[in-house]
Amino acid sequence: MLTDSFNRKIDYLRLSVTDRCNLRCAYCMPSGGIRLIERKEMLSFEEILKAAGILSEMGIRKIRITGGEPLVREGIIDLIKQIKKIENITDISITTNGILLNKYLDELHKIPVRSINISLDTLDRQKYKKITRGGEINRVLDAISNSINIGIESVKVNVVITSLLDEEDIKGFAAMTLDKPVHIRFIEMMQPAGNDGIPEAVECSIIGGIDSLEFNDLRPGNPGHGLNPVDTIFSVMKKIGEYHAVNDKMGNGPALYYKFKQSRGSIGFIINDKNLCSYCNRIRLTPYGTVKLCLFSDKEYDIKKKMRDNRCAADIKAEIAEFVKAKPQNREESCRYVNKEKASINFQLKDFMNRIGG
Ligand code: SAM
Numbered sequence: 051m052l053t054d055s056f057n058r059k060i061d062y063l064r065l066s067v068t069d070r071c072n073l074r075c076a077y078c079m080p081s082g083g084i085r086l087i088e089r090k091e092m093l094s095f096e097e098i099l100k101a102a103g104i105l106s107e108m109g110i111r112k113i114r115i116t117g118g119e120p121l122v123r124e125g126i127i128d129l130i131k132q133i134k135k136i137e138n139i140t141d142i143s144i145t146t147n148g149i150l151l152n153k154y155l156d157e158l159h160k161i162p163v164r165s166i167n168i169s170l171d172t173l174d175r176q177k178y179k180k181i182t183r184g185g186e187i188n189r190v191l192d193a194i195s196n197s198i199n200i201g202i203e204s205v206k207v208n209v210v211i212t213s214l215l216d217e218e219d220i221k222g223f224a225a226m227t228l229d230k231p232v233h234i235r236f237i238e239m240m241q242p243a244g245n246d247g248i249p250e251a252v253e254c255s256i257i258g259g260i261d262s263l264e265f266n267d268l269r270p271g272n273p274g275h276g277l278n279p280v281d282t283i284f285s286v287m288k289k290i291g292e293y294h295a296v297n298d299k300m301g302n303g304p305a306l307y308y309k310f311k312q313s314r315g316s317i318g319f320i321i322n323d324k325n326l327c328s329y330c331n332r333i334r335l336t337p338y339g340t341v342k343l344c345l346f347s348d349k350e351y352d353i354k355k356k357m358r359d360n361r362c363a364a365d366i367k368a369e370i371a372e373f374v375k376a377k378p379q380n381r382e383e384s385c386r387y388v389n390k391e392k393a394s395i396n397f398q399l400k401d402f403m404n405r406i407g408g
Pocket of ligand 1: 071077078116117118119120145146147167168169208210237238239240241403404407408
């Protein structure tokens with residue numbers, strides 16, 4: 051069993067299979083693009099399987115495939131099938147923007163992938179195009195319906211709270227939970243890596259056209275003035291009807307969930323609270339082959355190098371067991387470490403989300 055120094059059992063791996071993405075969400079990537087990982091630096095499928103195998107022998111039981119956009123990596127379905135065959139892996143799930151999901155849904159369902167998280171930050175076609183810099187919302191809406199209809203056990207919609215999220219969106223998302231077994235999760239935006247939250251723009255690899263928005267344009271209004279965005283969502287929910295907190299634990303994540311009377315789905319919140327993550331059970335594997343302890347930590351264990359140097363699995367396991375002891379207790383501790391020279395705590399990501407995987 052893999053445990054950290056706070057005696058938390060680590061049994062969940064977020065596996066980011068690529069940094070490539072077919073969208074360019076403005077809060078995730080700058081319009082100028084970012085430096086992509088060189089192919090030779092990316093883990094091959096064999097290396098991913100070997101790393102996942104080693105980690106499963108150490109206690110990892112659940113794996114969520116993410117990216118970049120995982121479905122753009124060629125051969126992804128075969129990779130997921132192989133991961134499913136690893137002894138001890140009991141649960142496999144995926145986080146996707148949904149653009150290619152309709153194409154792969156049947157196969158994912160057959161594997162079976164138990165849970166699919168789909169990212170969608172608005173229900174308005176034009177706003178979606180703006181936020182994602184070119185995405186077609188209908189493909190995502192179809193993917194959500196089809197995932198529910200085909201019988202995926204858990205379908206969640208990740209909604210990052212941007213300045214473009216309005217009452218219509220909130221009502222629409224809430225309405226989805228009334229008659230569909232879908233879980234909407236409103237996520238407070240995290241500041242991306244880089245100076246002042248604006249990641250370094252180095253390589254242009256952009257879908258043409260709509261590229262005017264940047265992270266700061268999507269940052270919701272100053273919470274010090276009037277209602278903060280989360281309060282606004284609650285106030286809209288109040289207008290819709292009575293709701294109550296859901297007590298049973300849903301998944302491993304940090305979300306708190308609420309339900310309207312008789313609704314089939316639920317509404318969750320993932321907010322940038324300093325204590326958030328104190329019961330975290332996950333580690334991450336990046337597409338460039340490092341194990342990470344937290345989204346906000348820059349500590350990495352280079353498992354790719356060890357594997358390419360032909361180090362034996364026993365040595366790697368011993369080093370990972372030691373490395374995991376450095377997992378920060380919570381988000382505050384992680385950010386304090388990252389920003390140790392600063393007096394205030396700044397919930398800023400240490401790497402680009404398209405690399406670490408959200
Ligand atoms: N491409 C897939 C997708 O869109 O779901 C998987 C990778 S994406 C990085 C995973 C999640 O991270 C998405 O739900 C996305 O909205 C979220 N995300 C990206 N940047 C974020 C930020 N700055 N703050 C909060 N969530 C973010």
